[in-house]
Amino acid sequence: MEQDFRYDSASYPPFAVTVDVALFTLRGDRLRVLLVERAENPYKGSWALPGGFVRIDEDLAQAAARELAEETGVQGGHAHVEQLGTYGTPDRDPRMRVVTVVYLGIAAEIGAPVGGGDAAHAELKSVDAVECGEIRLAFDHQEILGDALERLRAKLEYTALAAMFCGPRFTIGELRSVYEAVWKKRLDPGNFQRGFRENPCFAPCDDPPANPASGRGRPATQWYLNVSAINRPVPLLAKPLAMR
Helix, strand or coil: CCCCCCCCHHHCCCEEEEEEEEEEEEECCEEEEEEEEECCCCCCCCEECCEEECCCCCCHHHHHHHHHHHHHCCCHHHCEEEEEEEECCCCCCCCCEEEEEEEEEECCCCCCCCCCCCEEEEEEEEHHHHHCCCCCECCCHHHHHHHHHHHHHHHHHHCCHHHHHCCCCECHHHHHHHHHHHHCCCECHHHHHHHHHCCCCEEECCCCCCCCCCCCCCCCCCEEECHHHCCCCCCCCCHHHECC
């Protein structure tokens, strides 16, 4: 028996879906997050995660990539991106009932962001400034950013995700600095190196560094990550070795 799926959409309350992106990188050994200054109400003039409404003809990942490019000029093609979670508190957006799907991103390099679309400006802001309340975010983005940081810091314990903050080639010291910046803890170099060398996700590059330091002895070995192993559970690399 054929069913009739017609219904009156006006009988249902207004409802929308948005996407937001928490994109992290390192600048000068400091963890940074990409934020935009809102050009329109609500929260005009406030800082927020880049994002916006999902169009009727696009999926969530497409919407996230589009909004990131429109509001910041940043292309996420070379970043690690994964879905963080969904946020749907009834009053989280004063305009209407809005559910947002949030993506967590990590990039080794982010060019100078440029505000566009609904964003007056786009900047890489210090995560410390947001966590301490110096920068207050619009909507529930303060909570979302906290959840993104918790996910990021936790995943560094059991995956090789930290390497996504580095370029395709990196030294053990460069990778250790990622852990120190994200966890905000100093790590013992010797213990870290032993843990690193036991990790099957990393392999040494066969060719020497492109620009070896002259007159300073043998240049540090460069390594690369097997990207297919980025989320594979691996032996603990640094957490137990943190110097407290």
